[in-house]
Structures are given as C-alpha cells and as structure tokens.
Amino acid sequence: MAFKGQIVIDTEHCKGCGVCLAACPMQCLELSKNVNGKGYNYTQTVNDKCIGCASCAMVCPDGVISVYKKQC
Amino acid sequence: MANTDIEARKQELLNQGYTEVYTRTKVLTDAVMHYCPGCGHGTTHRLVAEVIDEMGIQDQVVGVSPVGCSVLAYNYFDVDFQEAAHGRAPALATAIKRLNPDTFVFTYQGDGDLAAIGTAETIHACNRGENITMIFVNNGIYGMTGGQMAPTTLIGMKSATTPYGRRVDLNGYPLRITELISTLPGTYYVTRQSVQTPAAVRKAKAAIRKAFENQKLKKGLSFVEILSNCNSGWKMTPVQANKWMEDNMMPNYPVGDIKVDGKLVDNVDVARLAVDHPLTVMQ
Numbered sequence: 330m331a332f333k334g335q336i337v338i339d340t341e342h343c344k345g346c347g348v349c350l351a352a353c354p355m356q357c358l359e360l361s362k363n364v365n366g367k368g369y370n371y372t373q374t375v376n377d378k379c380i381g382c383a384s385c386a387m388v389c390p391d392g393v394i395s396v397y398k399k400q401c
Numbered sequence: 402m403a404n405t406d407i408e409a410r411k412q413e414l415l416n417q418g419y420t421e422v423y424t425r426t427k428v429l430t431d432a433v434m435h436y437c438p439g440c441g442h443g444t445t446h447r448l449v450a451e452v453i454d455e456m457g458i459q460d461q462v463v464g465v466s467p468v469g470c471s472v473l474a475y476n477y478f479d480v481d482f483q484e485a486a487h488g489r490a491p492a493l494a495t496a497i498k499r500l501n502p503d504t505f506v507f508t509y510q511g512d513g514d515l516a517a518i519g520t521a522e523t524i525h526a527c528n529r530g531e532n533i534t535m536i537f538v539n540n541g542i543y544g545m546t547g548g549q550m551a552p553t554t555l556i557g558m559k560s561a562t563t564p565y566g567r568r569v570d571l572n573g574y575p576l577r578i579t580e581l582i583s584t585l586p587g588t589y590y591v592t593r594q595s596v597q598t599p600a601a602v603r604k605a606k607a608a609i610r611k612a613f614e615n616q617k618l619k620k621g622l623s624f625v626e627i628l629s630n631c632n633s634g635w636k637m638t639p640v641q642a643n644k645w646m647e648d649n650m651m652p653n654y655p656v657g658d659i660k661v662d663g664k665l666v667d668n669v670d671v672a673r674l675a676v677d678h679p680l681t682v683m684q
C-alpha cells in the first residue's frame with residue numbers, strides 16, 4: 330500500500346537548523362537560499378516524493394512541520 | 402507563509418482527501434522558543450506537550466522549570482507552571498504534588514541544574530519516592546552560561562572551563578546520576594533516551610508517556626533522562642552535534658530503560674556502570 334504525503338512548513342518559524350533534512354528518507358527537503366523574517370534559511374520541499382512518514386516532523390525542535398498523507 | 406495561508410493550505414489538503422499525520426500540539430503556546438536552532442530542548446518540550454495532550458490532562462498538569470537554557474519553559478507550555486530556584490525543582494515539585502495530589506507534576510531540568518547545584522534535591526526527592534515525573538536534559542555542559550564544564554561533561558571533552566578537555570586528575574569523573582538514582586528504592590521508573598532521530602524521538606515519547614502514567618499508580622518517582630545536543634556550546638552545527646552525541650555521549654551514557662516498575666532491568670549492570678572508566682572523547 331503506497332502513500333502520497335504532503336507537508337506544510339511554517340517557514341516564518343523555521344530556524345533552518347537542518348535536522349529535518351537529515352531525517353527525510355526521500356530527500357524531499359532543502360534549505361532555501363532565501364531567508365525568513367528572522368534571517369534563517371528556511372526549509373522547503375524540492376520534489377514530490379514525500380510519503381508522509383513524518384520523520385521530518387518528529388525531529389523538528391520547533392514543531393513547524395505538519396504532515397498529511399493519503400493512499401494512492 | 403502567513404498563518405492564515407498555512408491554515409488554508411492544511412484545509413485544502415484535508416479537502417483533497419488527505420489525513421493529518423502530525424501537527425504541532427496546542428499544549429505548546431504560539432511563542433517562538435528562544436532555543437538555538439536544532440537544540441534538543443525544543444524537541445523535548447514538544448514531546449512532553451504531546452504526551453500531556455494525548456493523555457487529556459492539560460488542566461491537571463503543573464510544570465516546574467529550572468535555571469538553565471530551559472528557564473523560560475513556562476512560556477512555551479500552555480499549562481500551570483512554577484519557576485524554581487537553581488536546582489530546587491524537585492523540592493518545589495514535592496510541595497506542589499503533596500498539596501495537590503490530583504495534579505500531574507513534572508520538573509524539567511538540565512544537567513547543571515539537576516546534577517550539580519541541585520544534586521541534594523534530586524537524590525532526596527528520588528529517595529523519598531515522590532510521585533512526580535522528572536525530565537532531565539543532559540547535554541554534558543552548562544549551555545545557558547556559555548558552555549562551562551558540567552558534572553556530566555565527558556573525559557576529554559572541551560568546554561569553556563576545560564579548554565584542553567576534561568581531565569580526571571583535575572576535574573574528577575563524569576557523573577552518571579541516572580544510574581545512581583536507579584539504585585534508590587524510591588524510584589519506580591528510570592530511563593535514558595535521546596531525541597536526535599525519528600526512531601529515538603518515538604521511543605523518548607513513549608518513555609515520557611510512561612513517566613506521566615506512573616503518577617496515577619502512586620508508587621514512586623519516574624525519571625527520564627534525555628540525551629540532547631548543545632550545538633552552540635559544543636561549537637558544531639546541529640547535524641554535526643547530533644552525530645557527535647551518538648559517537649561520544651551514547652557510549653558513555655547508554656540509552657534504554659534502567660529500572661521499570663520498581664525493578665532494575667536485568668541486562669543493565671548499574672554497579673558496573675557506576676564505576677567503569679568512561680571512554681575518553683577525541684575532539
């Protein structure tokens with residue numbers, strides 16, 4: 330059973346620490362070259378391979394990632 | 402994305418047939434935590450808040466914050482809170498729990514707070530078997546004050562006060578206070594966890610849940626050590642710091658349950674751990 334995932338990142342509250350990037354099994358994430366209001370290079374998605382596993386959300390110290398999934 | 406855009410996007414996904422797997426718990430306030438990017442304090446806060454949320458006990462919880470980086474913890478949890486003098490959180494928690502036995506009381510403390518200045522309060526609350534939960538964030542350093550040596554600093558580990566690495570002849574041995582308190586009859590659940598990977602986070606959350614559930618049993622104190630990075634104090638990026646923690650902290654502070662339901666776990670040799678020469682860190 331395959332799942333398609335989607336994440337919603339609260340980019341204004343991301344601190345660009347990068348621990349979510351290291352946790353993602355699908356290499357979906359990168360730090361933006363742009364910065365948010367606090368000056369942090371926030372996380373963004375780079376592909377649509379997300380499986381909704383929530384690994385990124387599990388390790389995010391600031392809880393800025395919400396995860397959704399549906400069967401496909 | 403502005404807040405309204407985020408909520409709109411979430412709703413859009415739900416409308417498209419997606420189900421929500423994870424979102425930030427409402428037991429955390431909207432305040433932005435002041436912790437450095439990637440600091441394990443944030444992750445640990447999240448897990449405690451999620452457990453409170455899932456147990457449905459938000460209006461029965463009283464937290465006690467320490468002195469250390471997590472001194473402002475009361476700003477981040479939407480539950481009742483008290484601020485203790487440095488190291489005195491277990492004493493304050495004792496009073497809160499005894500006067501309000503129907504509450505769930507937890508302390509949240511760093512290694513400097515719990516294992517240095519507050520050692521007496523820690524040991525005696527554990528030995529009395531107070532029905533409280535202690536959350537102990539061990540990052541091997543005094544993070545808040547600029548990275549000085551803590552009792553938990555590893556042999557060979559550099560800090561502001563051990564610039565050439567901790568030396569046993571000068572600074573003594575790293576203190577494994579978690580193993581130490583597991584030998585006291587008043588502790589009912591003692592465990593060491595970490596929060597650097599998704600798997601570790603899930604285990605740490607289960608341990609925190611057990612530590613809160615235990616308060617209902619009134620059988621003693623539950624103690625959860627969380628190994629955490631202090632990436633600023635260790636002078637590494639958060640990802641490097643998590644790796645360094647796995648390579649250096651974990652061999653010295655093995656992760657897992659030490660005491661469950663009042664009994665020492667069979668394959669954990671607390672006596673050996675208490676006296677064994679900890680491994681030296683190479684930096």
Ligand SMILES: Cc1ncc(C[n+]2csc(CCOP(=O)(O)OP(=O)(O)O)c2C)c(N)n1
Nearest residue numbers: 468469470487511512513514542543544545
């Ligand atoms: C009575 C007293 N002594 C010393 C200090 C200075 N001080 C503030 S925080 C701290 C140690 C913090 O280390 P830890 O508990 O490990 O917390 P961390 O910041 O690493 O999470 C010290 C010694 C103080 N505030 N009050």
Ligand code: SF4
Nearest residue numbers: 353379380382383385
């Ligand atoms: S939910 Fe899983 S697959 Fe999707 S971005 Fe997060 S870690 Fe990657």
Ligand code: SF4
Nearest residue numbers: 343344346347349389
């Ligand atoms: S873990 Fe959280 S705060 Fe850190 S970069 Fe990822 S989304 Fe941002």
Ligand code: SF4
Nearest residue numbers: 437440470544631632
């Ligand atoms: S100084 Fe260390 S413990 Fe304090 S917030 Fe920064 S990384 Fe965390």
Ligand SMILES: [Mg+2]
Nearest residue numbers: 511512542544
């Ligand atoms: Mg510390």
